[in-house]
Amino acid sequence: MIPPESADVRGRVKISLNAGRSISFDWIVHLGGFEVVRDNLLTGPILEGLEQAEGCLLCYLWLREERRFIEHLLMDEVVMNPDFLEEVEAARGFCNRHMHLFYDIAYKSYGADGLAYALYMQAVIERIAGDFQSLCSRFERDIKSTVKFHLPVRGMRRKSPSLYRAFERVVEGERSCPVCSHLLSFDSMRLSTLVEMLGDKDFRRKFESSDGLCLPHFLSAIRLIDERGFENAVDAIQALLKVEMRRIGLVKHLLSEFIRKRSWVFKDEPVGSEVDVNHIVMNLLSGVEGLYYRSNRVPYTLKRDG
Ligand SMILES: [Zn+2]
Numbered sequence: 227m228i229p230p231e232s233a234d235v236r237g238r239v240k241i242s243l244n245a246g247r248s249i250s251f252d253w254i255v256h257l258g259g260f261e262v263v264r265d266n267l268l269t270g271p272i273l274e275g276l277e278q279a280e281g282c283l284l285c286y287l288w289l290r291e292e293r294r295f296i297e298h299l300l301m302d303e304v305v306m307n308p309d310f311l312e313e314v315e316a317a318r319g320f321c322n323r324h325m326h327l328f329y330d331i332a333y334k335s336y337g338a339d340g341l342a343y344a345l346y347m348q349a350v351i352e353r354i355a356g357d358f359q360s361l362c363s364r365f366e367r368d369i370k371s372t373v374k375f376h377l378p379v380r381g382m383r384r385k386s387p388s389l390y391r392a393f394e395r396v397v398e399g400e401r402s403c404p405v406c407s408h409l410l411s412f413d414s415m416r417l418s419t420l421v422e423m424l425g426d427k428d429f430r431r432k433f434e435s436s437d438g439l440c441l442p443h444f445l446s447a448i449r450l451i452d453e454r455g456f457e458n459a460v461d462a463i464q465a466l467l468k469v470e471m472r473r474i475g476l477v478k479h480l481l482s483e484f485i486r487k488r489s490w491v492f493k494d495e496p497v498g499s500e501v502d503v504n505h506i507v508m509n510l511l512s513g514v515e516g517l518y519y520r521s522n523r524v525p526y527t528l529k530r531d532g
C-alpha cells in the first residue's frame with residue numbers, strides 16, 4: 227500500500243550531458259521503499275515523437291536534437307567553456323556533416339555573425355598548426371639523420387609508424403566529432419526509454435498504430451533488448467515486429483503503385499499516397515539524413531591496420 231502523500235520525500239536528480247547540457251527527473255521515496263518517478267523529460271519526447279513524426283519517431287528526435295545541440299554550442303558560455311573547447315580541439319573540429327551544418331546554423335540563426343564558429347576554428351587551427359610544425363621539423367631532422375618515418379622508398383626498412391600515420395593523427399585528432407558523440411548518447415537514452423515504455427500495454431497500443439521505426443533504429447532496438455533484456459521483452463519485440471512488418475508491406479505496395487502509374491497504360495490515373503514513396507523508403511532503409519553518421523577526413527579505403 228502506498229503511504230499518504232505527506233510521508234513522501236521528493237527530490238530532483240540532474241544528469242550532466244555533453245557541453246554543459248543536462249537532463250533531470252523527479253524522484254519520490256515512500257515509506258515502503260524507493261520509487262523513481264520520471265517526469266515528462268524522458269517519456270514526454272517519445273510520446274511527442276509518436277504524434278508528430280512522419281516516419282521514425284527516433285529519427286524525428288535525432289534531427290531535432292542535432293539542431294538544438296548545435297544552436298546550444300553557439301552560446302557564449304559554451305564557446306568560452308575550456309573543457310568543451312578541448313573536446314573540439316581533440317576532434318580537430320567536427321565531422322564533415324557537422325562542420326557544414328554548424329556553419330549554416332552559425333550564420334542563419336537569429337543574431338548569429340559567425341564569431342562563435344571562428345572562435346572554435348581558431349582553437350582547432352592553432353592546434354593543427356603546432357602539430358604540423360613539430361612533425362615537419364621532425365621530418366627534416368630525420369632526413370638528415372637516420373630515417374625514422376616509413377617512407378615509400380624501395381628497400382627502406384620500416385622502423386617506426388609511417389609518415390602517413392603521423393599526419394593522419396594530426397588531421398583526424400584523438401576523438402570523434404563532439405556533435406556525433408552527443409547525438410549517439412542522446413539516441414541511446416531515447417531508445418532505452420522507448421524500449422522500456424514498450425513494456426506498457428497502453429503505450430504498445432499507441433506505438434502499434436504509429437509509423438514505427440526506420441530499419442537502423444529497429445535494429446538498434448532489437449540489439450538493446452538482446453543485450454540488456456527487459457521486462458516484457460517478448461511483448462516489446464512483437465510490437466516492434468508488427469509495426470515494422472506493416473510498414474515494410476505498405477512501402478512495398480506504394481512502390482509497386484508508383485511504378486505502375488508511370489506506365490503508359492495507367493498514366494492518367496490520379497496520383498495517390500504513393501507519390502512520396504521514394505522519400506518514405508529512403509528514410510525507412512537508412513534513417514533520417516545523418517543518422518549514425520561517421521566520417522573521417524580521409525577516404526575509408528585509405529584506412530589500414532596499424
Ligand atoms: Zn530512425
Ligand SMILES: [Zn+2]
Nearest residue numbers: 321324403406
Ligand atoms: Zn558529427
